[in-house]
Amino acid sequence: MSRDEVREAAEELADSLVKEHGVRSRWDGDRVKIKGAGVDGVMSFDDGLIDVSVKLGLLTSMFEGPLRREVERFLEEHVS
Structure with missing residues (x-):
């Protein structure tokens, strides 16, 4: 995937987490910070890789299980 396609997929994932889990997201370059009640995380992408790190x-x-499955499902469907 091109860099733009990876960023678009990362933006869609961040938007999905905002809608489904009520977290806030803020982009800083190629990183999006995700924060909410009991959730603090960062999602970044570089060289075609998306890294999601979340502290609960x-x-x-x-x-953790449902959130992990949702992120994995989204990435499988949108990043290939």
């Missing part, structure tokens, strides 16, 4: 608080940690 104690109460939100029970959603």
